[in-house]
Amino acid sequence: MTGDTGVADGSARIARIRHTLGAAVVVVALAAGLALGISAYTFVYAHGASYLTNDPKACANCHIMREQLDGWIASSHRAVAVCNDCHAPHDLLGKYTTKAVNGFWHSVAFTTGRFHEPIAIGARNRAVTEGACRTCHAEIVQLIDRHPTRSGPLDCITCHRSVGHLH
Amino acid sequence: MRNLRIVGALVIAVLVGAAGAALLANIVRRQEEARNPFYRVVELTDETQDPAMWAKNFPQQYDGYARTVDQVRTRFGGSEAWPRTPTKADPRTVVAQSRLEEDPRLKTIWAGYAFARDFREERGHAYMLEDQTYTERQIAAKQPGTCLNCHASTYVAFKSLGGGDLVKGFEKMNALPYAEARKLVTHPVTCLDCHEPKTMQLRITRPAFMEGMRALKATQGVRDYDVNTQATRQEMRAFVCGQCHVEYYFKGPEKRLVYPWANGLKVDNILAYYDAQKHRDWTHADSGAATLKAQHPEFEMWNQGIHARSGVACADCHMPYMRVGSLKITDHHVRSPMLNVNRACQTCHKWSEDELKARVLTIQERTFALRNRAMDAVVALIGDLKRARAGGRGDHELAAAQELQRRAQFLLDFVEAENSTGFHAPQEAARILGEAIDFARQGQLALRDGRR
Numbered sequence: 001m002t003g004d005t006g007v008a009d010g011s012a013r014i015a016r017i018r019h020t021l022g023a024a025v026v027v028v029a030l031a032a033g034l035a036l037g038i039s040a041y042t043f044v045y046a047h048g049a050s051y052l053t054n055d056p057k058a059c060a061n062c063h064i065m066r067e068q069l070d071g072w073i074a075s076s077h078r079a080v081a082v083c084n085d086c087h088a089p090h091d092l093l094g095k096y097t098t099k100a101v102n103g104f105w106h107s108v109a110f111t112t113g114r115f116h117e118p119i120a121i122g123a124r125n126r127a128v129t130e131g132a133c134r135t136c137h138a139e140i141v142q143l144i145d146r147h148p149t150r151s152g153p154l155d156c157i158t159c160h161r162s163v164g165h166l167h
Numbered sequence: 168m169r170n171l172r173i174v175g176a177l178v179i180a181v182l183v184g185a186a187g188a189a190l191l192a193n194i195v196r197r198q199e200e201a202r203n204p205f206y207r208v209v210e211l212t213d214e215t216q217d218p219a220m221w222a223k224n225f226p227q228q229y230d231g232y233a234r235t236v237d238q239v240r241t242r243f244g245g246s247e248a249w250p251r252t253p254t255k256a257d258p259r260t261v262v263a264q265s266r267l268e269e270d271p272r273l274k275t276i277w278a279g280y281a282f283a284r285d286f287r288e289e290r291g292h293a294y295m296l297e298d299q300t301y302t303e304r305q306i307a308a309k310q311p312g313t314c315l316n317c318h319a320s321t322y323v324a325f326k327s328l329g330g331g332d333l334v335k336g337f338e339k340m341n342a343l344p345y346a347e348a349r350k351l352v353t354h355p356v357t358c359l360d361c362h363e364p365k366t367m368q369l370r371i372t373r374p375a376f377m378e379g380m381r382a383l384k385a386t387q388g389v390r391d392y393d394v395n396t397q398a399t400r401q402e403m404r405a406f407v408c409g410q411c412h413v414e415y416y417f418k419g420p421e422k423r424l425v426y427p428w429a430n431g432l433k434v435d436n437i438l439a440y441y442d443a444q445k446h447r448d449w450t451h452a453d454s455g456a457a458t459l460k461a462q463h464p465e466f467e468m469w470n471q472g473i474h475a476r477s478g479v480a481c482a483d484c485h486m487p488y489m490r491v492g493s494l495k496i497t498d499h500h501v502r503s504p505m506l507n508v509n510r511a512c513q514t515c516h517k518w519s520e521d522e523l524k525a526r527v528l529t530i531q532e533r534t535f536a537l538r539n540r541a542m543d544a545v546v547a548l549i550g551d552l553k554r555a556r557a558g559g560r561g562d563h564e565l566a567a568a569q570e571l572q573r574r575a576q577f578l579l580d581f582v583e584a585e586n587s588t589g590f591h592a593p594q595e596a597a598r599i600l601g602e603a604i605d606f607a608r609q610g611q612l613a614l615r616d617g618r619r
Contacts, residue, residue, distance in 0.1 A: 035184035
């Protein structure tokens with residue numbers, strides 16, 4: 001970005017470029033501010049903060065998981081575990097990373113309307129839940145899980161899928 | 168370089184802003200939808216028969232209901248749209264395929280009965296009245312008004328015939344000739360046959376089902392059972408279908424529609440009931456046996472299966488819940504779950520669609536193979552009886568074999584007429600067919616040994 005013509009001509013050009021650049025920065029700042037504002041408003045409007053809590057009601061904020069919440073209310077695990085106990089890792093970083101990743105993909109899915117119904121758990125989240133089973137029921141799992149089968153270690157959820165909620 | 172960075176930042180900011188706005192708009196729309204599950208546009212009363220009126224308040228449900236005109240084949244059921252040249256007597260331009268042409272053994276089994284003349288695959292709910300009005304069975308035999316119980320919306324007609332009394336109207340319509348009763352009804356099954364118009368609660372409107380359930384509950388020690396006040400909501404999601412998808416007969420000269428459940432819902436209980444009533448649907452033309460015809464006993468068969476035992480109602484698979492925006496509605500497009508596997512099965516069974524279909528097909532193919540063996544056995548017995556009669560053996564000599572034909576045939580028909588090809592209760596269907604084969608072969612032995 002250096003002038004390659006006469007000196008007088010060059011300084012005027014530099015001033016022009018500076019002016020244009022300044023205007024561009026203002027536009028970007030405006031756009032960024034607008035994006036931030038809209039996102040912040042959406043976050044507040046959609047009760048975004050509730051997703052940072054452990055309240056099971058937050059999971060049914062967007063209608064789609066109402067059946068799962070209803071099922072959990074009638075389930076045996078209601079007395080001992082909320083959604084996050086089984087669906088989020090138990091360490092702080094893992095928990096909020098999982099929430100952020102899921103929050104992002106759920107938002108994409110619901111906004112575009114492109115997702116399979118009935119909803120089904122994905123591989124990553126299934127692993128999280130399997131881990132939760134094994135953490136709380138460690139004593140009994142240790143007794144069962146001594147001999148890995150040909151297809152890998154035993155999996156709690158295959159047989160005990162309905163303990164948290166029926167569907 | 169710097170220009171490029173600025174442009175890049177602008178693009179990102181615009182995309183984030185647009186995505187945020189799209190998400191916001193979506194959330195606002197869903198919340199709006201959730202606020203009002205429906206809008207009361209018209210006032211619906213207990214006399215509003217026309218489904219188009221109900222459609223104004225419940226457009227989503229009506230859309231599904233209207234789609235029961237679809238004709239789609241499944242492996243063992245469903246219907247195919249066959250073009251036909253309309254005649255003056257029968258103006259239909261499309262019918263379903265003939266079951267009699269598909270399997271001529273049915274003609275032998277029903278010899279002497281109107282079903283041997285015309286029997287087609289059932290089409291969707293939308294066609295129930297039309298297909299009954301024009302079936303050739305109407306020409307083969309004089310049919311009573313009773314038939315309309317399950318082929319038309321009869322609720323309003325019952326009430327006006329009975330001067331406000333549903334049961335009186337039911338009795339009066341049963342006693343009318345079909346052609347006269349037909350003038351009193353206009354629609355196939357409609358909204359108010361299953362729904363109370365003020366609350367939309369499910370309700371029973373068919374006196375035969377009320378009476379049948381009362382008789383059944385009495386065997387379980389429950390007296391004076393009233394289905395409309397004592398059934399749970401989940402039970403009602405099967406009972407409304409059980410008003411028609413059942414075994415029945417017309418009792419006495421007044422042609423009262425009766426569901427034969429006074430001993431229980433199993434095929435053996437029903438047969439014992441008919442035996443005690445000394446009831447026969449017709450006398451078999453070839454064999455002279457006092458034969459019975461089973462009619463679509465889906466409700467009874469489902470009751471013997473694992474789904475009923477687990478509290479899964481008809482509507483859960485045939486009218487599964489579906490999401491429309493933020494609303495959860497019942498899909499009123501009543502159809503085979505095989506055409507809607509994800510909603511019908513995958514809500515509970517987390518397997519792929521192909522796997523679930525393969526499981527159903529395995530059950531149905533096994534049932535169908537056994538059904539074919541049972542049918543061969545019954546046809547063989549009928550053939551033996553026919554030859555014995557032609558050879559001059561009198562009915563008193565053939566009584567034991569005729570009785571065995573009656574039993575074998577009813578058991579076979581109970582699975583054959585049931586529209587799930589065994590799926591509603593696989594082991595029960597196999598048990599029934601196994602016994603049917605045994606009874607038919609026993610009948611042949613009785614003839615051979617000259618047992619009476």
